[in-house]
Amino acid sequence: xxxxxxxxxxxxxxxxxxxxxxxxxxxxxxxxxxxxxxxxxxxxxxxxxxxxxxxxxxxxxxxxxxxxxxxxxxxxxxxxxxxxxxxxxxxxxxxxxxxxxxxxxxxxxxxxxxxxxxxxxxxxxxxxxxxxxxxxx
Numbered sequence: 001x002x003x004x005x006x007x008x009x010x011x012x013x014x015x016x017x018x019x020x021x022x023x024x025x026x027x028x029x030x031x032x033x034x035x036x037x038x039x040x041x042x043x044x045x046x047x048x049x050x051x052x053x054x055x056x057x058x059x060x061x062x063x064x065x066x067x068x069x070x071x072x073x074x075x076x077x078x079x080x081x082x083x084x085x086x087x088x089x090x091x092x093x094x095x096x097x098x099x100x101x102x103x104x105x106x107x108x109x110x111x112x113x114x115x116x117x118x119x120x121x122x123x124x125x126x127x128x129x130x131x132x133x134x135x136x137x
Contacts (some may be wrong), residue, residue, distance in 0.1 A: 073136060080133050087126045094119045 098115045 038080065053087050077136050080129055080136065084126065084133065087122060087129060091122050091126060092118070094122060 095113065098119060101115055
């Protein structure tokens with residue numbers, strides 16, 4: 001029996017160049033799942049950030065509108081208050097005129113009825129303005 005020893009192309013196992021193994025399917029799936037989870041997490045965080053920014057903008061806009069409405073309300077209220085004061089002074093002067101007319105009236109004059117009519121009209125206007133002021137309050 002003769003042993004053949006050759007130094008040719010068939011080299012022992014230890015000298016063969018190592019081939020790289022392709023990544024395993026489990027490893028690839030794990031990477032994909034990790035990327036998907038990270039993408040979903042990032043989308044969730046971004047949507048929350050955008051939502052908070054929108055809420056801040058809406059609050060600022062609402063606050064500005066409320067301030068504008070408050071200014072408008074105060075202007076209308078001041079205008080109505082001035083009109084009420086003016087009507088009150090007219091009512092007072094009509095009352096004085098009516099009292100004077102009553103004291104000096106004779107059965108032949110009909111001035112007191114005219115004054116009462118005017119006074120009632122002024123009182124109606126005053127009541128209407130008072131109701132408007134109450135609604136504004």
